[in-house]
Amino acid sequence: MTAATREPSRPTRDGSAGLLARVIALPPISPRRAGYLVERTWLITRHTWLIIVSGFFEPLFYLLSIGIGIGALVGTVTVDGQLLDYTVFVAPGLLASSAMNGAVYDSTFNIFFKLKYAKTYDAILSTPMSAADTAAGEITWALLRGMFYSAAFLLVMLALGLVASPWALLALPACLLIGFAFAAVGMAATTYMRGWQDFSFVNLAVMPMFLFATTFYPLSTYPEPLQWVVACTPLYHAVELVRGLTIGLVDASLVVHVAYLAVMGLLGLRVAAGRLEKLLLR
Amino acid sequence: MIHARGLTKRFGEFTAVDGIDVDVLRGEAFGFLGPNGAGKSSTMRMIGCVSPPSAGTLRILGMDPAADGPAIRARLGVVPQQDTLDLELTVRENLLIYGRYFGLSRALVRERADELLDFVQLTDRAKDKVEPLSGGMKRRLTIARSLINDPEILLLDEPTTGLDPQARHTLWDRLFRLKQRGVTLVLTTHYMDEAEQLCDRLVVMDKGRFVAEGSPRELIARYSTREVLELRFRADEDISVYGEKLAGLVERIEVLPDRLLLYTDNGDRTTEEVHARGVRPAGTLVRRSTLEDVFLRLTGRTLVD
Numbered sequence: 001m002t003a004a005t006r007e008p009s010r011p012t013r014d015g016s017a018g019l020l021a022r023v024i025a026l027p028p029i030s031p032r033r034a035g036y037l038v039e040r041t042w043l044i045t046r047h048t049w050l051i052i053v054s055g056f057f058e059p060l061f062y063l064l065s066i067g068i069g070i071g072a073l074v075g076t077v078t079v080d081g082q083l084l085d086y087t088v089f090v091a092p093g094l095l096a097s098s099a100m101n102g103a104v105y106d107s108t109f110n111i112f113f114k115l116k117y118a119k120t121y122d123a124i125l126s127t128p129m130s131a132a133d134t135a136a137g138e139i140t141w142a143l144l145r146g147m148f149y150s151a152a153f154l155l156v157m158l159a160l161g162l163v164a165s166p167w168a169l170l171a172l173p174a175c176l177l178i179g180f181a182f183a184a185v186g187m188a189a190t191t192y193m194r195g196w197q198d199f200s201f202v203n204l205a206v207m208p209m210f211l212f213a214t215t216f217y218p219l220s221t222y223p224e225p226l227q228w229v230v231a232c233t234p235l236y237h238a239v240e241l242v243r244g245l246t247i248g249l250v251d252a253s254l255v256v257h258v259a260y261l262a263v264m265g266l267l268g269l270r271v272a273a274g275r276l277e278k279l280l281l282r
Numbered sequence: 283m284i285h286a287r288g289l290t291k292r293f294g295e296f297t298a299v300d301g302i303d304v305d306v307l308r309g310e311a312f313g314f315l316g317p318n319g320a321g322k323s324s325t326m327r328m329i330g331c332v333s334p335p336s337a338g339t340l341r342i343l344g345m346d347p348a349a350d351g352p353a354i355r356a357r358l359g360v361v362p363q364q365d366t367l368d369l370e371l372t373v374r375e376n377l378l379i380y381g382r383y384f385g386l387s388r389a390l391v392r393e394r395a396d397e398l399l400d401f402v403q404l405t406d407r408a409k410d411k412v413e414p415l416s417g418g419m420k421r422r423l424t425i426a427r428s429l430i431n432d433p434e435i436l437l438l439d440e441p442t443t444g445l446d447p448q449a450r451h452t453l454w455d456r457l458f459r460l461k462q463r464g465v466t467l468v469l470t471t472h473y474m475d476e477a478e479q480l481c482d483r484l485v486v487m488d489k490g491r492f493v494a495e496g497s498p499r500e501l502i503a504r505y506s507t508r509e510v511l512e513l514r515f516r517a518d519e520d521i522s523v524y525g526e527k528l529a530g531l532v533e534r535i536e537v538l539p540d541r542l543l544l545y546t547d548n549g550d551r552t553t554e555e556v557h558a559r560g561v562r563p564a565g566t567l568v569r570r571s572t573l574e575d576v577f578l579r580l581t582g583r584t585l586v587d
Contacts, residue, residue, distance in 0.1 A: 123366035127383035
């Protein structure tokens with residue numbers, strides 16, 4: 001993430017662009033201080049690296065079971081008139097979903113524990129670190145972790161011959177963006193959680209998206225009204241972005257996906273930083 | 283170092299700190315005493331720049347927390363009421379990463395971490411995880427952590443609550459040394475012996491306000507007597523009868539369920555006078571008056587949760 005220190009935005013232009021700029025205006029973030037929080041997590045990870053490595057296997061197992069196993073039954077899928085091997089179709093869907101899952105897990109369960117039980121942030125905020133620095137640092141870590149998984153998964157795709165275009169190189173930054181969007185919103189949601197029971201809502205949001213947001217079959221499968229519903233979900237934009245890049249179907253719609261995810265992430269970060277401040281700096 | 287006028291903290295309808303005025307000078311050890319819920323911790327959090335005041339003026343090191351929070355926090359050390367150590371990290375790593383939050387270089391942090399581990403006598407546990415440490419060790423580590431930025435003011439919120447006597451004395455000794463080095467100490471406590479040991483000056487807080495202010499000795503002189511004579515009686519006796527019998531003998535008599543407390547300047551003479559009035563207690567004890575007597579007089583004996 002490259003959020004540099006920003007001035008609080010002044011109400012400037014009229015119209016939706018100006019409004020949007022005001023809504024997503026972030027509190028000042030010091031990248032250097034956010035980095036210290038990443039350093040903290042890195043120190044901890046050196047003691048618990050096995051847990052990190054284990055996270056790589058989940059999408060891989062999905063790829064082997066659904067992609068190759070089910071793929072053998074399904075054969076091919078048609079996307080925009082282009083005939084694709086099912087494995088080639090589903091692999092980017094799994095890549096995008098795993099970027100989402102990793103980010104959500106990191107930013108909900110992990111953060112909730114630190115917020116409510118370990119009181120980690122109480123200690124951190126009595127130093128010069130601000131709530132926004134802390135939020136940015138945590139999200140950055142979620143991104144770095146997600147990037148490690150995404151890169152590994154992309155290499156597996158490459159080895160299995162599932163990458164159809166050099167555009168796939170951009171799938172890695174795309175996954176970073178997906179991670180940012182979901183980690184920021186996940187963290188914002190976590191600040192509203194009252195107890196562990198509230199986490200069932202996280203699953204309630206993530207699971208259906210994973211199953212229905214075009215991870216496993218194209219949008220055209222749905223009747224039109226349902227297509228609109230699916231097209232509103234963030235994972236749909238994540239999957240379509242990554243899929244467009246790995247199968248080489250690059251067009252203007254990708255810009256829409258990027259914009260959707262970027263706005264989602266910035267909004268999430270803003271809410272998360274504001275809420276952390278409210279919760280911790282009472 | 284710390285200057286507050288009309289400092290107030292409200293949480294919704296509830297007023298935790300109700301317009302206090304306080305000045306803490308450089309190199310001083312200043313204590314906030316009071317029962318639970320008196321507003322001590324809220325005051326400490328405002329001074330620590332992690333809780334914005336609802337009203338009033340607050341200046342710390344000449345700066346305004348609202349505008350210069352990070353700059354002030356950079357020069358404060360904070361020992362919170364509950365330990366907030368990173369349990370997944372080792373003892374030494376806890377210090378290293380905390381120092382980094384202050385923007386200190388890795389080399390400097392390493393050097394200070396080793397010095398501080400030595401200072402709090404944890405050098406031989408440096409590579410151990412924090413989780414299995416005893417309460418006293420964790421507390422010492424928290425104090426070491428609060429010193430990593432070489433703070434000018436050290437804020438300690440109930441530093442020895444829950445520790446055994448040995449651990450408390452070790453901590454007091456370390457805090458005393460810090461004071462000698464010129465670090466300003468601001469602490470809250472409800473242990474009177476702690477306040478007497480450590481504080482040059484203190485305030486007694488109750489319901490968000492100061493009810494008394496001064497050095498431990500001044501407070502004892504003002505709100506208590508030099509000595510206290512405790513008369514114990516058998517459980518089946520009606521103590522209030524004795525209370526009436528002894529009325530007027532000393533400045534103040536307190537009637538408790540099992541004993542009478544007579545506040546006096548000469549315990550032995552009062553004992554003779556008690557006998558002269560025909561009162562025969564099961565046991566007598568003459569002791570020096572302590573801050574505890576002051577505290578209980580000012581904040582009452584009713585249990586506060």
